[in-house]
Amino acid sequence: MPNKSPATPPIPVSDDTLNDMLAHMLPAGADDGDLYIEQSFAESLSLEEGRVKHISASTHQGLGARVIRGEASGHAYTDRLEPAALMDAARAARAIATGGGNMKPVAIHAAHPAPQLYQADNPALSVPLAGRKELLEKLDRLARSLDSRVRQVFASVSSSFSNIHIIRMDGAHVHDARPLVRLNVSVVVEQDGKRETGSAGGGGRFALSRMLEGDEAERLVQEAVRLAILNLDAGEAPAGTMPVVLGPGWPGILLHEAIGHGLEGDFNRKGTSVFSEKMGKRVAARGITVVDDGSIAERRGSLNVDDEGTQSGRTVLIEDGILTGYLLDRQNARLMDMQPTGNGRRESYAHPVLPRMTNTFMLAGSDSPEDILGSLKRGIYAVNFGGGQVDITSGKFVFTTSEAYYVENGEIQYPVKGAPLIGSGYEVLQKVSMIGNDLQLDPGVGTCGKAGQSVPVGVGLPTIRIDDLTVGGTQA
Amino acid sequence: MSTQTSSLNDLSQCLVDAAATAGAVHADALAVANTGNSISVRTGHVESIEHEDGCGIGLRAFVETPKGLAFASASSSDVSAAGLKSLAEQVVAMACISEPDPDAVPPVGANHPDAGAIADWQHKHPERDSGWTIDAARKTALDCETIARDYSNDITNSEGADASFGSTHVAYAASDGFAADYAKSSASLSISVIAGKGEGMQRDYAWHRAMHVSHLKNTEELASEAASRAVRRLDARSMPSGKATVVFEPRVATSLASHLTGAINGRAVLQKRSFLADSNGRHIFPDFIQIIDDPDHPDGLANRLFDGEGSRCTRRTLIKAGQLTGFLTDRYAAGRLKTVATGHARRGLTGDTGIGPSNLIWQPGQHDQASIIAGIEHGLLVTELIGFGVNGVTGDYSRGAGGFLIEHGQITRPVQGITIAGNLKDMFAGIVQVGSDMTWFGSTAVPSIAIADMTIAGE
Structure with missing residues (x-):
């Protein structure tokens, strides 16, 4: 596990300009504020029709200036790191504050270093472009060799590296260097004129060379082909309310949609979440503990510090079925008289900070996965999912299966086509009757959208049984 | 044409030239600048003011190989002369690694609009802004939220109203000599309110976006739509x-x-x-x-x-x-x-x-x-x-x-x-x-x- 503390790279704006900006931005009446400077490098290779036809890259830098006063905030960004543009941003951010006068200049100084959960190097440097191209070509050949029904293979490998400097109103400077890699494979198969797809992916905050070690990449190809072939034979999913068993790992998206968003501080402070005023109350069955943990080494959802410089940690959201915590950025924590939890995140310098999840998962229980599946008289066993969505006010959520089976008397009968599962976030965890001993985290593929901003996240789940959930199939 | 657009035209043209210098046989480039403002209000108060000042350049370059044309693309926010040169060199280097595609179509000889068509278009679509100021947008957002919250006693909470406006300028240049630019503006208003309480809460919304504030839906109509929708969903x-x-x-x-x-x-x-x-x-x-x-x-x-x-x-x-x-x-x-x-x-x-x-x-x-x-x-x-x-x-x-x-x-x-x-x-x-x-x-x-x-x- 990496733990060396690397040298902090220089901030691409002079101390004098930063000091001028801070002094302008933080007049009397401001509660908080910061400057967020980001330099990011991203590269992506994609393969289709057997060829890596396209390589793309981006190099971006910019600054976001933020002033907070009570429930209000001013945010301005610029892509141009020149003094005139930067001062314009500082003045625009300040428009939210009422008081006059400027703050005394403060010395910009390094804050206490955060733990290093991931290597502070550009993950792309570990494998040259030509090596990444060869990897994709190898995966394409493998997919086609696995099954003659494979018609199309799409594979992509992408990496990014962001250097982030956060300068708080007291001059404290926090730096984080965030690597992120992702490998994706999807295939189209065809049999008797019928086409289906399957896909698989993985990644995290580590060097790209890791994706080439062992047989991880090959395993993703096998998984994508297996899912596509399985879908060729899938039957219609039932429509109606029935018990559902969720497999371990990525099905933890249930927690993300049904529970996680509803526990974000902004919605609860404003009273717009179904979980508002539920603190200390039972929201899940006994035995259920759900945590959000941004401090797991090298996970896609992990952060050394959040985008306000708060060190990441582990927040217990639900303990033995009782609601115990919210996910908080600094502004919402102050307004709710609570401590920030390291969940203040932004997609980039061009976006405002919102309370967001990191890695959200349920702790393991004691039931064996076989017993849980065996308990299903008639229902659905859902092993994998595509995306999900929630209305945090009504609590209604939907997430769609990508691998699921119809089960009778504890025995798998046949695979079913992608079907949405729909339920109420407030009720669903109260209907969990069995919790497996097989907690798994997802393979590193999650991206969460909120208010038009995307951030990488993780989820995890042991096998669980939910006594009733609405399955949106076509077989009424 | 504003100075901003003409400098964007220069940028996209310079990028195409830089690509040729770096060894590309064909290239096309975009230069984009956008500015915008957004005001959100909630429960009668301004909740956030946001300001954006964005610029970016993007280049696509093709290189000739024995097996056909290969290409790559990259973007950057560094518009200095050194930045353009390094972007061009990066894209050409990446294109040399890409696999050639016999079907690749370089940015040459597309069915471009001619000078007359461009002039007609610019006459018909003159460059103009959204017609909003921060103060006017703030007032509209506050009015909108107030009308929605006052719509009925069943409206219990608000996610606020948001008024945004801005403009984007885009310049395009290709190595066959075609170069053109355009500007766009927009203004938008959205509102979201909540009816009911506790587990019976229902949220609904309404929004509208137009090129100019004078084409935006009436504020009262939008506010009433969001509120009546939320109330109708109760139970x-x-x-x-x-x-x-x-x-x-x-x-x-x-x-x-x-x-x-x-x-x-x-x-x-x-x-x-x-x-x-x-x-x-x-x-x-x-x-x-x-x-x-x-x-x-x-x-x-x-x-x-x-x-x-x-x-x-x-x-x-x-x-x-x-x-x-x-x-x-x-x-x-x-x-x-x-x-x-x-x-x-x-x-x-x-x-x-x-x-x-x-x-x-x-x-x-x-x-x-x-x-x-x-x-x-x-x-x-x-x-x-x-x-x-x-x-x-x-x-x-x-x-x-x-x-x-x-x-x-x-x-x-x-x-x-x-x-x-x-x-x-x-x-x-x-x-x-x-x-x-x-x-x-x-x-x-x-x-x-x-x-x-x-x-x-x-x-």
Whole structure:
């Protein structure tokens, strides 16, 4: 596990300009504020029709200036790191504050270093472009060799590296260097004129060379082909309310949609979440503990510090079925008289900070996965999912299966086509009757959208049984 | 033309030149600058003020190899001379690693608009701003939220109102000498309020976006729409599983239009990733359906003279009396599909060319929504869809839905916590009526759409 503390790279704006900006931005009446400077490098290779036809890259830098006063905030960004543009941003951010006068200049100084959960190097440097191209070509050949029904293979490998400097109103400077890699494979198969797809992916905050070690990449190809072939034979999913068993790992998206968003501080402070005023109350069955943990080494959802410089940690959201915590950025924590939890995140310098999840998962229980599946008289066993969505006010959520089976008397009968599962976030965890001993985290593929901003996240789940959930199939 | 646009023109031209110096045989480039402001208010107070000042450049460069042309693309926000040079060198180096594609189409000899067409366009679409100031936007947002909150005693909370405005300038240059630019402005207003309490809370919203503030929907109308929608949803519950006729109101029917444009995307067709890959020339809708792509419409937010490859855009009837007249293509997809490029290339600063419509107009029918509902014995009026249960390869469709139960021609109660399912091919063919209520949402205009025999999963 990496733990060396690397040298902090220089901030691409002079101390004098930063000091001028801070002094302008933080007049009397401001509660908080910061400057967020980001330099990011991203590269992506994609393969289709057997060829890596396209390589793309981006190099971006910019600054976001933020002033907070009570429930209000001013945010301005610029892509141009020149003094005139930067001062314009500082003045625009300040428009939210009422008081006059400027703050005394403060010395910009390094804050206490955060733990290093991931290597502070550009993950792309570990494998040259030509090596990444060869990897994709190898995966394409493998997919086609696995099954003659494979018609199309799409594979992509992408990496990014962001250097982030956060300068708080007291001059404290926090730096984080965030690597992120992702490998994706999807295939189209065809049999008797019928086409289906399957896909698989993985990644995290580590060097790209890791994706080439062992047989991880090959395993993703096998998984994508297996899912596509399985879908060729899938039957219609039932429509109606029935018990559902969720497999371990990525099905933890249930927690993300049904529970996680509803526990974000902004919605609860404003009273717009179904979980508002539920603190200390039972929201899940006994035995259920759900945590959000941004401090797991090298996970896609992990952060050394959040985008306000708060060190990441582990927040217990639900303990033995009782609601115990919210996910908080600094502004919402102050307004709710609570401590920030390291969940203040932004997609980039061009976006405002919102309370967001990191890695959200349920702790393991004691039931064996076989017993849980065996308990299903008639229902659905859902092993994998595509995306999900929630209305945090009504609590209604939907997430769609990508691998699921119809089960009778504890025995798998046949695979079913992608079907949405729909339920109420407030009720669903109260209907969990069995919790497996097989907690798994997802393979590193999650991206969460909120208010038009995307951030990488993780989820995890042991096998669980939910006594009733609405399955949106076509077989009424 | 403003100084800003002319300097953007210089930037895109300099990038194309830098690519040639770095060894590219062909290149095209974009330079984009955008400014914008956004004010959100909640419970009568300003909650946030945001200001954006963005700029970026993007370059696509082609190199010649013994096996054909290869290309790559990259973007940057560094517009210094050194930044342009290093971007050009980076793209050329990446292109040398890309695999050549015998079908690659370099940015040369597209069906560009001529100087006269460009002049006509600029005369018809003069550059102007959104017409809003921060103070005026703040006042409108505050008024909007107040009207919505005061609409009824059932309105218990608010997610606030948001007023945004801004403009974007884009300059494009290609190595065959074509260079042109355009500017766009927009103003938008949105409002979201909550009715009811505790576990019975319901949220709903309304929004509108236009090129100029004078074309925005009336503030009171928007506020009342959001509030009345939230109140009407109170006491929503599930409904029995079974078959029903489903009426998609315009704001959710836009998603059906985008499923169509996704499926007739020439690149998806090439890759067999579309359930309509084999449907060219077929009657995929009933004969009363007409769908048009119009790149020059008075209400269109996606008006454009040329597409992401500099190809001239023209009005096209995509669905004529129910029949699919062809696929949407860029020059690459057109070459592979042995047809003429339709001017639907879409480009970001980096990444390969994509394909998408301009202003999509689903032509309205004769009857209003109320008379469509009056003719339905058992059905569902859908006002909200959630989740991503659409398989573009097979057309399998199943999404979470909310709305209102229709019994014996009447709306009887609100519904939530259900899904609607079918297959898009069957759903398109199964449209029984479209409303006279065509409404614009962004660059898509759609009427209410009624589809028979969808599967409801509920209780």
